[in-house]
Amino acid sequence: MMKPELDVELEKFRKTLGSALSEGGTQPLLRLTDEELAILDPESIQECIAPTPHLMKMEAEERDWALATALRSLVSRQVVEVSNIGELDALMRSDESSQTTLSRRPVDVDMRITPEVSLALTLRRTSSRALAAEQHTSSGLAHAFVYVHADDLYLVERVTAGGLHMFTLASTARDAAELVQLLVDPFDVADKDGPVELLEPEHLNEGRLNGPLNDTINNALVVGQIVALADAPGPLLTTYATDKVVWTVFVEKPNAPTGIQSRSVGSTTLHQMIAELVEPPARASH
Known part of the structure; x- marks a missing residue:
């Protein structure tokens, strides 16, 4: 072949x-x-x-x-x-x-x-950078990958739990991020932004959470994880979506002692967070 x-x-x-x-x-x-x-x-x-x-x-x-x-x-x-x-x-x-x-x-x-x-x-084999996203639901595990080639060229590959691969070309990081957002917020329930709350690593590792975030995690219908793939471990964005709200937990880098942020988010903020993982601001400003 x-x-x-x-x-x-x-x-x-x-x-x-x-x-x-x-x-x-x-x-x-x-x-x-x-x-x-x-x-x-x-x-x-x-x-x-x-x-x-x-x-x-x-x-x-x-x-x-x-x-x-x-x-x-x-x-x-x-x-x-x-x-x-x-x-x-x-x-x-x-x-x-x-x-x-x-x-x-x-x-x-x-x-x-x-x-x-x-x-x-060819595009899925030759990208300069990539973003990986996972969707965990009761129906199984689905994926999305963004292959970054240039500021105006992205290949998005979505993979269903049943093994169907859907390829889409996107001309901007924001367009690519929109397709990833459909994976982590499939019910389009991200409503409004809440205040940023700082978490300690042990809060997540030991399950020591209280309040709305804990309730959202316990009632989440969709759990998403989004990470930029690179030689050095990058930031990780975890999302929890119920039928009414979406919360995010953002970790700047693995095992970071500080910098863990959680908040409820609206659609615009969620989109911006994903777009910045696809195309970091420092790169996008060049």
Whole structure:
């Protein structure tokens, strides 16, 4: 299987794409399943930060058949073009009758992918910085990743608990932050800002919390965690959303003895906090 590449030099491509995107704003790019990503870019399963939750739950033989089905789906949707699809189809039919999986009867796949797929897979591998967000609910764990390429070029990848990957291009940090905000405040209940309260580490580590924050944590329907990924550990924003309110706990850096802030937030403030994690003010001011 081929590794996706772009025919233009990457920095020039980023600049060209960023300029084009700024004229059209945020644009959905494509959707892929875990299995389809494993077909299109198999190395990314181990090398990229985004998880493949559905694929990882499968046994080896089940995974083989899921990948075979994913390839057929990609071809039928014209996401990829496989010149030797007849050979693959004949092999799959013989495997069905002999109960032999494709992985035990390897065949070279002559595959060409669409520009949209090549774009998404390249941008998720080559970003200068990234932001990771998690959404914890009773339904499971969902993720969002913002891959930062330039001040006017961001790739946002949202991953559902069922392993659906939704890719979107954003032209500003604020547009990217809006997509992340949908993950941590899906009910849009962030209403108004409350006063900032300072916490000590032991308050969180030992569960010594009182008042509205404690009530919100105990009744949270959605718990979010957002962190900027870098060589040095950065700030962590944790959100707690009920059906009426959103509280945030902001930690400047892991194990910090001070600087832990909590507050209830409105939608505008929550958006600003996320945007500053996507694009820190010091960088944005350049």
